[in-house]
Amino acid sequence: MINTNTTYASFTDFIKGKDNFLIVSHFNPDGDTLGSALAIANILDGFSKQYTLVNRDVVQEKYLFLPKATEVLLPESLVDQTFQYVITVDCADYQRIGDEVTKLLTPDVEILNIDHHPTNTNFGSSNIVEADAASTTFIIYNLCKKLEIPLNLDIALCLYTGLMTDTGSFQYSNTNSEVHSVAAELISYGINVYEVVENIFETSSVERMVVLKKSLNTLEIDSSGKIAWLEIIQELSTKSEDIDGLVNYPRSIKGVEVAISFKQVHDGKVRVGLRSKKYVDVSLIAMKFQGGGHKRAAGCTIDGTVGEVKEVIVQEIKKYII
Amino acid sequence: MINTNTTYASFTDFIKGKDNFLIVSHFNPDGDTLGSALAIANILDGFSKQYTLVNRDVVQEKYLFLPKATEVLLPESLVDQTFQYVITVDCADYQRIGDEVTKLLTPDVEILNIDHHPTNTNFGSSNIVEADAASTTFIIYNLCKKLEIPLNLDIALCLYTGLMTDTGSFQYSNTNSEVHSVAAELISYGINVYEVVENIFETSSVERMVVLKKSLNTLEIDSSGKIAWLEIIQELSTKSEDIDGLVNYPRSIKGVEVAISFKQVHDGKVRVGLRSKKYVDVSLIAMKFQGGGHKRAAGCTIDGTVGEVKEVIVQEIKKYII
Structure with a gap:
């Protein structure tokens, strides 16, 4: 060490x-x-x-x-x-x-x-x-x-x-x-x-619970069961602590290798959070979209709607899934 | 030790x-x-x-x-x-x-x-x-x-x-x-x-996510902000691992001292899960209803609907809140 x-x-x-x-x-x-x-x-x-x-x-x-x-x-x-x-x-x-x-x-x-x-x-x-x-x-x-x-x-x-x-x-x-x-x-x-x-x-807000509930409504898994994602729906709250770590929900699902969170931010951009469990280096994916991070946790920001960005990102990740 | x-x-x-x-x-x-x-x-x-x-x-x-x-x-x-x-x-x-x-x-x-x-x-x-x-x-x-x-x-x-x-x-x-x-x-x-x-x-099922989402819909907090509860809504799944630990969601809210989960089980009974953070001995409350456990984690099973049992339990807990 x-x-x-x-x-x-x-x-x-x-x-x-x-x-x-x-x-x-x-x-x-x-x-x-x-x-x-x-x-x-x-x-x-x-x-x-x-x-x-x-x-x-x-x-x-x-x-x-x-x-x-x-x-x-x-x-x-x-x-x-x-x-x-x-x-x-x-x-x-x-x-x-x-x-x-x-x-x-x-x-x-x-x-x-x-x-x-x-x-x-x-x-x-x-x-x-x-x-x-x-x-x-x-x-x-x-x-x-x-x-x-x-x-x-x-x-x-x-x-x-x-x-x-x-x-x-x-x-x-x-x-x-x-x-x-x-x-x-x-x-x-x-x-x-x-x-x-x-x-x-142990300092969750009630707002965080509302964001979590609404975001879980958007949870999806691809047909292989290896990619899962959700959109972060944050209407009432603007605090970052209310959305921190929500990507861990799709990540926690058994069999999922890559988890993604999407969040519509200002100027028609979408913030993308990426997590992987074992073998996909998500920093490579983030870097393709001018983002960065670590092998197992990375992120990037892409122009478009959540629907458009989701399409692009999930297609890209599929290349890495074995 | x-x-x-x-x-x-x-x-x-x-x-x-x-x-x-x-x-x-x-x-x-x-x-x-x-x-x-x-x-x-x-x-x-x-x-x-x-x-x-x-x-x-x-x-x-x-x-x-x-x-x-x-x-x-x-x-x-x-x-x-x-x-x-x-x-x-x-x-x-x-x-x-x-x-x-x-x-x-x-x-x-x-x-x-x-x-x-x-x-x-x-x-x-x-x-x-x-x-x-x-x-x-x-x-x-x-x-x-x-x-x-x-x-x-x-x-x-x-x-x-x-x-x-x-x-x-x-x-x-x-x-x-x-x-x-x-x-x-x-x-x-x-x-x-x-x-x-x-x-x-990291072995959550998709069913657990569905149970979590539906259960969060029932989340309530009393006017003091010190008691919070939810009902566990488990329609699709019967596995215990899909509902384990859901009481931690109301428990994680800032200011909450006692968290409760209610789950309608067989024979018109409701299973009650109790958690506390600092000073309420929930084992005493559980014991009043023929249940048991530890100071910070206990449980009991009570006859009635969730609405009825909720009324009784929340009233009882209020006696212990300072």
Whole structure:
């Protein structure tokens, strides 16, 4: 799991003699990027360093239980400030920071890029990138161990949250023995597991239930039983958390290899979510339509109606089904 | 977590000098009772003991990947046989074995009762009961360690499956540091985590999606926002796996403390499923109606229509809501 024993030292090298860091998580922030950013903030406290936390988007309410989560600022509240020292977490490329945030950086900016995406472009002046780490917080955990940075409950809670969410609660194929060992140690700092779960997973809105019900009405499976899809019907709600993960419903059906969600968005475009189980590399399909992602989870946006886009995408996927 | 250091020895005492064991898991078997039964079977192989695996009900297809799962017999295929030595796993009381199975036992039967339910009645001639263990497989893991019974991939897979399913994939409040440490060790025997997940969680039927959609149509929340319920509408399918866990949908709504599912069953009766999040002891409510269960998950069956039963149950629950 650990690629090198030396890259962790770039953390100390990067913060040494510097101050006033900007800690940047990726836009539409999830549990791993926020857990990572907030863990770094708590770690910098230990070094008595100043920092500012920023994200292009508002932090979803379900993550506000994380220590310092309410300190994450929007770029518009920092318009008169610029930052020379930046730590990005869980950002595969420079674009994932968000345009609004990049405007805050000085021309001579120095970036420490900490990430676990295989597609990371090493855009930092320093890069701690481990493609096989289950989460970015897993890298930060190893970094703390290697650099003998003491953990505490706040740091552990941030690291655990990233590990738990990015492994789908210890269910995805990135879950291994080491992931559980790290979870065991982090929890021993006093984490109340159910409190984390309740905050993150048990905060459905009634609107989400309505979206789910209406979307399930559109569920279809192709004649082979290997491709299933639904349209996300979101009339009452505009919150992203009300539609997150709906593609998992067609995905959960036995025998389905590729699951698709379609959502009509602005300008006559359709947002397409793609998931696969075993052998179809959906990132290849997404890339054909100027999208991107991972082998098992990818997405793209295509001009047209849902009916038209569905036709095109399902035909394309059929080429990959065996 | 470990209550005593000596009870594990009753396993060795029980099997010493005996043979031809009947291994009994509870009816409507779940991942923990099956994982436990099959782990015991694999362990008895190591002692070169003969055994028969039995369950009142057919093992759901999703559990058939477990080593020896296809060897679990129905009681009707054993009608001419009786057993003097019985090991029950995850059965809180003698009734959980099922009447059809109890008919297979001799009058001088000796039972080793291995279980983790706080309500266990210690009905065995020997009892290894630990109320604070996260799963019955967790007890069997400790038993193996204490008695120096070597683990292998088959045993580890059975134990992991019980641990994973009974902790709701490491999300329930019974998940602690020790649970993760045990998972870490078990996985190190070569378990493919995603294979387990795929078998157990990604085998929804299209019928389940239809039941879910129709049931969500009946979702209601009381004016306080703390009690939510739905009726399980199961027209096309009679499989229990198509309705398992539907009570989690009202439960997942933010602010809800008690979730209820109602299902019209035979003889003008309604099956009531109860779940709570933090403070309502739903086992007390279930017991008022001759049902039972745990603090956070219980159930009962009441005469009447869904409308009538709903009225009664919601009124009763309101007494407990603060």
